[in-house]
Amino acid sequence: xxxxxxxxxxxxxxxxxxxxxxxxxxxxxxxxxxxxxxxxxxxxxxxxxxxxxxxxxxxxxxxxxxxxxxxxxxxxxxxxxxxxxxxxxxxxxxxxxxxxxxxxxxxxxxxxxxxxxxxxxxxxxxxxxxxxxxxxxxxxxxxxxxxxxxxxxxxxxxxxxxxxxxxxxxxxxxxxxxxxxxxxxxxxxxxxxxxxxxxxxxxxxxxxxxxxxxxxxxxxxxxxxxxxxxxxxxxxxxxxxxxxxxxxxxxxxxxxxxxxxxxxxxxxxxxxxxxxxxxxxxxxxxxxxxxxxxxxxxxxxxxxxxxxxxxxxxxxxxxxxxxxxxxxxxxxxxxxxxxxxxxxxxxxxxxxxxxxxxxxxxxxxxxxxxxxxxxxxxxxxxxxxxxxxxxxxxxxxxxxxxxxxxxxxxxxxxxxxxxxxxxxxxxxxxxxxxxxxxxxxxxxxxxxxxxxxxxxxxx
Numbered sequence: 001x002x003x004x005x006x007x008x009x010x011x012x013x014x015x016x017x018x019x020x021x022x023x024x025x026x027x028x029x030x031x032x033x034x035x036x037x038x039x040x041x042x043x044x045x046x047x048x049x050x051x052x053x054x055x056x057x058x059x060x061x062x063x064x065x066x067x068x069x070x071x072x073x074x075x076x077x078x079x080x081x082x083x084x085x086x087x088x089x090x091x092x093x094x095x096x097x098x099x100x101x102x103x104x105x106x107x108x109x110x111x112x113x114x115x116x117x118x119x120x121x122x123x124x125x126x127x128x129x130x131x132x133x134x135x136x137x138x139x140x141x142x143x144x145x146x147x148x149x150x151x152x153x154x155x156x157x158x159x160x161x162x163x164x165x166x167x168x169x170x171x172x173x174x175x176x177x178x179x180x181x182x183x184x185x186x187x188x189x190x191x192x193x194x195x196x197x198x199x200x201x202x203x204x205x206x207x208x209x210x211x212x213x214x215x216x217x218x219x220x221x222x223x224x225x226x227x228x229x230x231x232x233x234x235x236x237x238x239x240x241x242x243x244x245x246x247x248x249x250x251x252x253x254x255x256x257x258x259x260x261x262x263x264x265x266x267x268x269x270x271x272x273x274x275x276x277x278x279x280x281x282x283x284x285x286x287x288x289x290x291x292x293x294x295x296x297x298x299x300x301x302x303x304x305x306x307x308x309x310x311x312x313x314x315x316x317x318x319x320x321x322x323x324x325x326x327x328x329x330x331x332x333x334x335x336x337x338x339x340x341x342x343x344x345x346x347x348x349x350x351x352x353x354x355x356x357x358x359x360x361x362x363x364x365x366x367x368x369x370x371x372x373x374x375x376x377x378x379x380x381x382x383x384x385x386x387x388x389x390x391x392x393x394x395x396x397x398x399x400x401x402x403x404x405x406x407x408x409x410x411x412x413x414x415x416x417x418x419x420x421x422x423x424x425x426x427x428x429x430x431x432x433x434x435x436x437x438x439x440x441x442x443x444x445x446x447x448x449x450x451x452x453x454x455x456x457x458x459x
Contacts, residue, residue, distance in 0.1 A: 026042065026043060027043060027044070027089055027090065027093040028040055028041070028042060028089065028191075028192070028193065028194060029041040029043070029044065029045055029054075029082075029085065029086050029089050030082070030085050030089075030192065031045060031052065031054060031072075031077055031082050032077065032078040032081040032082045032085065033076055033077065033078065033206070033210070034076055034077070034078055036078075037203075037206060038085075039056060039203045039206065039207055040056060040057055040194070040195055040200075040203070041054035041055065041056065042054075042055045042056065042057045042065065042067055043055055047074055049074075050073060050074050050075065051071050051072065051073060051074055052071070052072050052073075052074050052077055053069065053070070053071050054069075054070055054072075055067040055068070055069055055070075056068045056069075056070045056203070056204075056207065057194065057195075057200065058200055058204060058223045058226075058227060059197065059200065059223070059226060059227050059230050062194045065194070066223075068219070068220065068223055070207055070211065070216065070220070071211065071212070071213060071216060072207065072210050072211060072212075073210070073212060076210050085191075087145075088190075088191050089191050090145055091145040091146060091147065092191040094144065094145045094147055095145075095147055099144070099145075099147045099148070102144060102147075103147065103148050106136075106137070106140055109136075110133050110136070110137055110155070113129050113130070113132075113133040114130070114133065114159075114162070116129060117129050117130050117133075117162070117166070123166060126166055127163065127166040127167065130159065130162055130163050130166055131163060133159065134156060134159045134160070134163065137152055137155060137156055137159065138152070138156055140152060196234075197227055197230060197231045197234060198231065198234060198235060200227055201224055201227045201228060201231065201235075201243065204220050204221075204223055204224040204227065205221075205224055205243075205246070205247075207220055208220040208221050208224070208250070212303075212304075213304075214254055214257075214258060214302065214304075217250075217254055218251055218254050218255075221247045221250050221251045221254075222247075222251065224243070224247045225244060225247050225248070228240055228243050228244050228247070257298065257299075257301050257302065258302075260298050261298060261301075261302045261305045261306075262305075264294050264295075264298065264309075265305060265308075265309045268287050268290060268291060268294070268309065268313065269309065269312055269313065269316075271283075271287045272284050272287040272288070272312075272313045272316040272317075273316055275287065275316075275320065276316040276317070276319045276320035276323065276458060277323075277457070277458050279320050279323040279324040279327055280320065281317070281320050281321055281324060284313070284316055284317045284320045285317065287313060288310070288313045288314065288317060291306060291309055291310055291313065292306075319458055323456060323457075323458055326456040327455050327456055330455055330456055333392070333394060334453075336392045336395070337395070337449075337452040337453055338453065340391065340392070340395050340399075340449075340452075341449055341452075341453060343389055344386065344389070344399070344402060347382055347385070347386060347402070347406065348402065348442075348445065348446070348449070350378060350379075350382070351405060351406065351409060351438070351442045352442060352446070354375060354378075354379075354409060355439055355442065357371060357375055357413075358409060358412060358435040358438050358439050359435070359439060361412050361413070361416045361431050361432060361434075361435035362412075362432045362435040362436045362439065363432070364425070364428050364429070364432055369417070369420055372413055372416055372417045372420065373417075375413045376410075376413050376414065376417065379406065379409060379410040379413060380410075382406050382410070383403055383406040383407045383410065386399070386402060386403045386406060387403055395452070398445060398448040398449065398452070401441050401444060401445050401448070402441075402445045404441055405437075405438050405441035405442045405445060406438075408434050408435075408437040408438035408441060409434075409435070409438040409442075411431075411434040412431050412432075412434035412435035412437075412438055413431075415427060415428075415430050415431035415434060416428065416431035416435075418431075419431055
């Protein structure tokens with residue numbers, strides 16, 4: 001075969017292989033379950049860790065169906081069959097939409113190159129162009145879902161003849177066999193269309209049994225009821241009644257189980273919380289161990305509830321252990337806490353009794369000059385006496401706050417007396433600030449000492 005004849009044969013073959021294909025609707029994938037049945041995925045599905053998420057068409061027009069997002073365990077899927085079908089579906093979708101146009105572009109490009117090769121007087125340049133065209137053609141199916149790869153292989157064989165002619169004309173005898181990996185043929189596999197409403201109803205029941213989420217199961221069963229209503233005369237009345245009763249019964253069962261697990265959770269959590277609040281570790285552990293028994297009694301139907309409850313009760317157990325440790329620590333230090341209360345009790349009582357006078361200073365409402373003199377006398381040297389006390393390290397912060405409260409009270413009285421003597425309201429406001437600080441700190445010290453004298457509680 002001459003070079004020009006070979007090129008013409010390739011061009012004619014490409015033209016004949018470019019017949020138009022009918023357009024298709026959106027890609028419909030199928031997920032094959034382990035029992036051999038399948039369910040439709042409207043568009044691509046997503047496999048994430050140990051789950052698969054997909055949109056399942058449930059009723060509505062075939063070109064715009066209602067979609068329900070479903071999550072199933074990946075272990076329930078026959079992935080070999082599912083992936084094989086997905087490849088066929090992608091091939092068919094590509095063939096029905098862009099495939100033929102892309103092939104036409106390829107054909108035109110290859111034909112143009114071969115025409116240039118046939119007319120070229122530079123045999124070396126023509127050989128390079130022909131080999132590049134062969135490489136482009138060989139790689140094309142692998143990046144286009146294997147579309148028309150049989151046709152492409154035949155064209156490649158014709159190109160090989162043309163390349164051989166070019167090499168012979170150039171006096172070359174190096175003939176290379178290029179092996180190109182091609183994708184598995186998938187176009188011949190049967191790709192099914194949108195299932196009818198009866199198949200959708202059947203699939204909805206099957207998927208509802210496999211869905212791990214209670215909300216998904218109930219939602220799917222409600223969709224099944226809607227589909228049964230839409231089916232009308234397509235389903236015999238007796239069968240429709242049976243399916244409707246099945247869906248309603250399963251929904252009722254799910255609701256009852258939800259209520260049972262909710263009651264179990266409430267009861268066990270309340271018991272654990274009460275025991276943890278009293279640092280009864282053994283009681284919390286008993287409640288934690290009770291979960292598996294109550295779950296088994298209810299049929300082990302809510303693993304997600306059991307997991308959440310177990311986590312919550314483990315938190316209670318950790319809280320109980322920490323509280324027990326804090327209470328044991330408190331037992332060790334309780335005597336020193338009481339000794340401290342006795343040591344500072346009289347000074348703290350004085351500050352508490354002075355609070356009405358301090359509040360009057362805060363509000364710039366007094367007290368009288370005579371009362372200020374009395375307060376100054378009572379407060380004199382008190383902070384230094386408190387400062388000299390030996391205080392346990394764990395009480396250091398509280399004690400420093402008490403000393404500061406005393407100094408603030410003393411400062412408030414002194415500054416107020418100065419304000420009264422000078423009649424300067426600005427100075428009176430300075431006294432007000434000191435009085436407010438003293439009141440705040442005294443209240444905090446009272447709270448802290450009271451807390452130290454009582455067994456620790458859960459926050």
